[in-house]
Amino acid sequence: MQLVDLIANAAPLSDGFNRAITYLRVSVTDKCNLRCVYCMPEEGLAWLRREEILSYEEIVDIVRAAASVGVRAIRLTGGEPLLRRNVSHLVEAIAAVPGIDDVALSTNGLLLAQAAQSLAAAGLRRVNVSLDTLRADRFETIARRPGLDDVLAGIDAALSAGLKPVKINCVVMRGSNDDEIADFAALARDRDVFVRFIEVMPVHENLELSAQTYVSSDEILERIAALGELAPVAGPPGNGPARYFALPGSRGAVGVISPLSHDYCERCNRVRLGADGRLRLCLFGDHALDLRTPLRAGAGTAELAELLRSAMLIKPERHHLRLGEAASRMRAFSEIGG
Ligand code: SAM
Numbered sequence: 077m078q079l080v081d082l083i084a085n086a087a088p089l090s091d092g093f094n095r096a097i098t099y100l101r102v103s104v105t106d107k108c109n110l111r112c113v114y115c116m117p118e119e120g121l122a123w124l125r126r127e128e129i130l131s132y133e134e135i136v137d138i139v140r141a142a143a144s145v146g147v148r149a150i151r152l153t154g155g156e157p158l159l160r161r162n163v164s165h166l167v168e169a170i171a172a173v174p175g176i177d178d179v180a181l182s183t184n185g186l187l188l189a190q191a192a193q194s195l196a197a198a199g200l201r202r203v204n205v206s207l208d209t210l211r212a213d214r215f216e217t218i219a220r221r222p223g224l225d226d227v228l229a230g231i232d233a234a235l236s237a238g239l240k241p242v243k244i245n246c247v248v249m250r251g252s253n254d255d256e257i258a259d260f261a262a263l264a265r266d267r268d269v270f271v272r273f274i275e276v277m278p279v280h281e282n283l284e285l286s287a288q289t290y291v292s293s294d295e296i297l298e299r300i301a302a303l304g305e306l307a308p309v310a311g312p313p314g315n316g317p318a319r320y321f322a323l324p325g326s327r328g329a330v331g332v333i334s335p336l337s338h339d340y341c342e343r344c345n346r347v348r349l350g351a352d353g354r355l356r357l358c359l360f361g362d363h364a365l366d367l368r369t370p371l372r373a374g375a376g377t378a379e380l381a382e383l384l385r386s387a388m389l390i391k392p393e394r395h396h397l398r399l400g401e402a403a404s405r406m407r408a409f410s411e412i413g414g
């Protein structure tokens with residue numbers, strides 16, 4: 077059967093809680109060229125071996141199967157996705173899959189300036205760029221590597237390449253960068269960008285840090301509201317969990333993502349494919365299904381689609397993450413807003 081026929085005939089993916097799953101996040105590598113304090117230990121992780129990582133062809137096979145059961149949007153992420161060679165080739169192949177109508181990328185922006193044009197030409201629609209500080213010395217403290225100028229150049233290049241909207245993800249940490257909330261809000265007022273403030277989440281590497289530096293999204297909004305009247309706005313189209321607001325006369329908007337204080341599990345529409353081919357059903361927890369083994373044993377689109385359907389049975393209703401408790405996080409990255 078042709079893929080177009082499969083798409084026309086298949087019932088869309090839906091989990092045990094009646095949530096339609098239309099969004100697949102794909103980690104193309106576990107490696108990163110930064111070591112953000114809330115995400116990775118300074119020495120890095122025990123990286124996957126090359127043969128453990130899905131090839132681009134394998135990723136596209138899984139995307140094709142996902143599209144055949146209703147997935148419409150793909151986000152490439154990592155690790156740092158732009159570390160993998162020729163990501164634009166992958167973008168092009170995914171954008172050509174019938175049924176996929178949105179391909180996006182989450183990046184730390186370090187390599188974006190060089191890549192933005194070719195990514196846009198390949199069919200990438202938009203980017204999220206992580207940026208936690210606008211101060212060069214602080215960037216090096218938080219990311220444990222230099223690079224602020226490269227990230228800012230990457231944001232400019234993305235806007236020039238028409239990768240709109242650009243969303244900037246800022247993880248807020250008390251005593252570290254929370255004094256820059258107003259500077260980031262000013263960026264959203266003056267430039268055509270959406271700044272999303274993210275509550276820091278507890279993961280193995282950062283339990284103490286997250287407990288000590290947590291700032292709730294309500295507090296973040298209160299602090300922005302002190303700058304001027306904040307009106308709720310629709311925000312950009314997309315699949316994100318953010319709530320958006322704008323100061324008077326803003327070109328962009330600010331958003332908050334509140335995995336801890338106001339989780340959005342009931343609206344969850346997503347699953348995640350790890351670089352190792354494991355389909356993760358929830359941001360946290362051990363609910364996962366290995367797709368790499370059946371794929372390498374010759375599973376085709378219909379068989380992979382059935383596996384995706386069966387995975388819906390183990391998608392949990394919600395995460396039970398609490399401040400100060402370690403999340404059970406496999407080789408996952410947090411990717412909340414990414
Ligand atoms: N390397 C890319 C980047 O930084 O955008 C893509 C992957 S990164 C894991 C995706 C997003 O997850 C980033 O916006 C990052 O800030 C966010 N993130 C990582 N660890 C986090 C944590 N402990 N709490 C909140 N957000 C986190």
Ligand code: SF4
Pocket residue numbers: 108109110111112115116154155156184206409
């Ligand atoms: Fe790398 Fe992104 Fe994690 Fe920072 S948040 S260490 S850039 S994967």
